[in-house]
Amino acid sequence: MVKKTCKSSLVLLMILFFVSSCKETSEPIIVTTKDFHTSVDKVMEVMVHDIFSPPVASRVFVYPNIAAYEIIAQKDTLYHSLKKQIKHLKEIPKADPQKLVNYPLAALIAHINLSKQLIFSEDKIEKHRDSLYSVWEAKNPREFKDSKEYGLAVSTFITSWMGADNYAQTRTMSKFRVNSENESRWQPTPPSYMDGLEPHWDKMRPFVLDSAAQFKPIPPPEFSMDKSSIFYKELKEVYDISNRISQKGDQSEEIAIAQFWDCNPYVTVTRGHLMFAVKKITPGAHWIGITKIASKKSGADFNKTIFAYTKTSIAIADAFISCWDEKYRSNLVRPETLIKTYFDDEWKPILQTPPFPEYTSGHSVASGAASTVLTSIFGNNFYFDDDTELTFGLPIRSFASFEAAADEATISRMYGGIHFRSSVEIGLDQGKKIGKLVTENLIMAHE
């Protein structure tokens, strides 16, 4: 092992020597941590524009990160490749030692290229990419060309692995059939009454989970409109909370919390003669944003930043597979549907009800998973100012730890009037289990 490392270092040293001796005019290309953050931001911006549902968004994040991570792990002995650790991922192609490959640059190029494939509005990513390309090319054409070639080769490799994750197949599977006869079952909700999103996400290939159902939560409280039942009490609780908050008014802490963690990628707004959507980031994207904040605050270097993004996004992706598996299993009705029927036909939740079944809360599962992974990377009691939602006109909120942020994200769904207590509490637990599995089973960093 030690020997091998020495050998490759030697080769590398030789290459460096060779390069510097004959190409004295070109300066080396330096890719910074900031460049990577900018690329992630760009993808996030396009995703908001293109509208991806939370589960699909989690997929858009994870593959480019893995591609970048696998490239830097080739070079940086601090990091272990994910090959054979996550489902069906084999060793990525090695760079040609004759070539002048800048690994961070290749990682960034692979990240951009895969991201471009995964979103719809390619032109927006292309613009960003091309401006970077022209800078790099001017600086050192050979290093750029070789790194690009390698980055794209890895990108192609990851694409073919990604192609077997059942995403294409789930696109054309049947739409979710609403069971309107059974009132315990999920019904489309106002104002746009959209179809249930991603009913077949449980069929996606997981990353670390052995199956979508590995952390199958206990069933939700049994549906009952009997006033003494747990279900009824939880329904009443959502209604009461919303009344209490509404009385306090728009400035209340609860409303601030609900809105801060809304993360609904498609809030429908009706205005005048039309109905349109205000687009926002997804819950997964919010936690990717927190990853960025933590990386920056902790002064993580380029490779650690990619490592943090990758591990967090893997946990989030598995969280959505696990959560969606349960959502369409229990197929539970949203509070809004029942409150309008039983309590107040003019009631509106503070947040718009997202278009999929209630149990378990997606934000809770994702937050549980992401916060657990982030804690393992950046430590307990990591204080941070969360400015992720600043661009959407929402203020900064500060948290004493990732866990505290996850707890708030979880309770925000009840304040928002879109989830029952069982759903958020059990969902958070479900997410933490996934986070723990990812932390314990994935060997990524030597620390």
Next chain:
Amino acid sequence: MTNNKYIILCLAVLFISCDNDLLFKTTSSKVTGLAFSNTISESDELNILDYLYYYNGGGVALGDINNDGMLDIFLSGNQVKNKLFINKGNLNFEEITQKAGVEGNSSWNTGAVMGDVNGDGLLDIYVCAVVGINGFYGHNELYINNGDETFTESAQKYKLDFGSYSSSAAFLDYDLDGDLDIYLLNHAIHTQESFGKVDLRNKRNDQTGDKLLRNDGGTFSDVSETAGIFGGINGYGLAVTVSDFNQDGYPDMYVGNDFHEDDYYYINNGDGTFTNQLKKYFGHTSRFSMGNDAADINHDGLPDIISLDMLAEDEDVLKRSQGDENIQIQKMKIEKYGYHYQYSRNMLYINQQNSGYLETALLSGIAATDWSWSGLFADYNQDGEQDLFISNGIPKRPNDLDYINFVSSDQIQKKINNTKLVDQKALQMMPSGKAQNYIFKGSKNLTFEDKSSTWLDDEKGISGAIAIGDLDNDGDMDLVANNINEEVSVYVNQTDENASYLQLEFKYPKPNTFGIGTKVYAYYQGTLQYKELYTVRGFQASSEPMVHFGFGDISKIDSLKIIWPNKTEQVINDIALNQRLVVSPEDTKPFKYTSLVSKTRALFKKVDDNLGINFTHEEDNYIDFNRQKLIPYQVSDRGPATAIGDLNNDGKKDVYFGGSKFESSRIFMQTDSMFVEREIKALAKDNRNEDVVALIADFDNDAKNDLIIGTGGADFYNKSTPLLDTYYTQIDTGFIKQELPKYFENASVIKENDYDSDGDLDVFIGNNVVSNDFGKIPNSYILKNESGKFSILRNQPFQNIGMITDAIWEDYDADGFTDLILVGEWMSPKFFKNTNGSFIEEKLTDSKLNGLWQQIIPFDIDKDGDTDYLLGNWGTNTKFKASKDYPLKMYYADFDGNGSTETIVCNYKNGDYYPVLGLNELASQIVSLKKKFTTYKSFAGKPIEDIFEKSVLQNAIVLEVHTLASGYLKNENNIFEFIPFKNELQVSPISTFLKYDFNGDENQEVLAAGNYFGIIPFHGRFDSFPGALIYNETHIDLGNTIGLDFSQKAIKDLNIITLKGASYLLTTSNNNSAQVYKLIK
């Protein structure tokens, strides 16, 4: 100079000769003096984002306000002052607004209508207003005509000074007390957040609810509550048409509501109350209902109705605009919230008096006229048929999909409600909706021809309210349009002396001095034209209080029958045409409205107890479109099976109904007095199957009937056992299941025949589709009977023969061997000659006769002694378009290469083929399109070749349809020519025929039935075919005229059953109850 003159003359001649088709010449205000433009000034404070009806425009009212024999014009403006123009002759107008005192005090005026409110013989003006939102002030204003070209605003005095959200008002004498009452149309101003239940309409809201205002002589009182008029928060009333729809002497009303609220069909009960009977008479309505109008377009003396919506004809606009809702949302709106079926396109309802309207807009060719505000029927070219003018256009299209996407994204950083910067940008993003107005030429067969490009010379614009009348006293109908941001348009009719006309003006006793509600029947050459005088028509407007007829080249009509509002009649003979006749009641006699009820003898009478056959078919709620999102229609709803035959060997015929998936079949045994349900254990067991077709016959020659059931349902797939057809033989103790050859198909038809003349019954089993793979052609089979055991007859031409729906055994060449004729979807009727038990296809019809054929029956329709074949097809009342030269095409391929196939149906339009569905629908199945077309603009207007790579299309299988019409194959020496039925029989698919002597005249007739609901909301709902009894080529009676009630039912099967010597008709419908009618011979 002389040269120049000559050239100009030449040009002028050329101009005239090119333009001889021009019917309406638009005339500039420089010539007419009609300087009025409804200019609206968008501001940060007020625009379409603040007020959803910001672009609805003003009103226009035509009437002779100074009784000088010339038609004057009143125009209301939203933000500009109203104007009144006096007609000085020769199409010159003089504005007298100031002097008249009618410029208005409200800040946002809407509809304007004229009527003699105080009964003094002078037309007064009522101007509606929106008050109480966006800082709008004022109230509805009533200008009482002083007779000297001045008016006194008297709304308060008459208690008509409403400060609500009014659209318009209509005059009618609903209680027949001789004075004019008012229906005030109000609109809600909020956009839908959640639908809310339909009961909302029962909770009266003063601002948004419509009102019925009774004239109490000098004042009006709101009688809405007692009269049964809805007044809820969800009423988006944009237009009302008054007419005596059911011809009982009392005026009824059709109210068009925008958005999710249903339209209202108020039938006047004659006791001062109305009952909304929309669901009974209308299977579906327009969704974003805008203007409406009524006129008898088919010469049956019954007013027909048009209701406008905003479906675009142009491919580019169509594919960029928001379309119909998805099937699940619609289902929820209907089943959970109680709304009716609504689709976003114009609707034309053909009145059947006391049964459901036929809705024919698609076959009539007037379904898509873009953002349509007003439609007015009149005989504009005076050829004796009602034509239709439709105004349209909107300054900005808020339903543009790219715009919706835009406002959904780039503004995320600002809260839309806080900053008006967003509004400005949003407004700029909306594409212009300027459009040309439409005019359609009417005909005798329910169809209209689009003459917009030849009859009109106007430019694209934004026309809203329109009104008609004879502005230049030359006999024909001219038209005035109130436009947004442009000067008023005057359409001067050029018909002049080219065709005969007759105008009728009424002098009726006070206070209804103009005789509003008077009916006129004109008879000539065996033809009837019917008109009724209501001035408030279309949208926010009133037309000249006059009845106008066109008579083409007729110089004399036989008679005129006038029925006055007080239910008296008066007949006038010997009328000279080409004049304006002023008629007053004279020599009247009481008129009996019962005489107007159809005289056709009822042949059928519903049996109250159904003879004990209490069967309701319940379709399982499988939605094919959830799995195969792009297929043109469902295939899982072709049941239930019905079979008649003796199942217990007592000599009486029993009834077998197949069950849908997971429902058991049901059997009704005939007893001496009625039918009684009995269970046959062996049959009840197999309830997983969906039984689509069944046949009772003695297959094992033991003198006891056996049963073969064809199963399908298209839900089960691959080698799933519920796809296996089943066969039961009868033994003394019941039935036992027997083996059939194992083929896994969705059956559609089973027909028995001893084709090989070996003394037992063989069967043909036709199959319709391959589950999950629509477009793939299934196999069909002849099962050869050997001692009651069936085996597939091999080496016959029925492999991949087509998507079979029906089959008949018929020795069409009279050679002693029974031949086989097959029909199906995406194929032509196929004739198979039987020679000694072997079949060969023969070409006996036009090679281009592919249809979506549903059923075939032999019948000598032309009474020439040989056998013709009646064919049920899809009907032409559909968004699909098919012709021999330009067939409907369906591309079948794995477009996205994911291992499962898709179908893309394309229509021919102006030289190219376009997918019928839009980008959202296509991309829901073929995700790559979303990457290829990141805007709707980039997709819109693209033919199929520009959407998919050539290689993809070349590898696709293309299925075609050449005709969608139902009709018959007319036999001329065994060569068959296809003749379509008349248009009344094309409104829905015809799915079943039954031949029988229904009227006891010893001749057989054929009863046809149909309707079908298995299509997405974009295609609507085929619900209005009332059935038809076909006697011969020319004599066809619609079902509703002979006692049948088939509207809004998807009829699958018709059978005759006999009980105690009497004959009954048994109808079986999908997802509905079976019904029994007694035959009245």
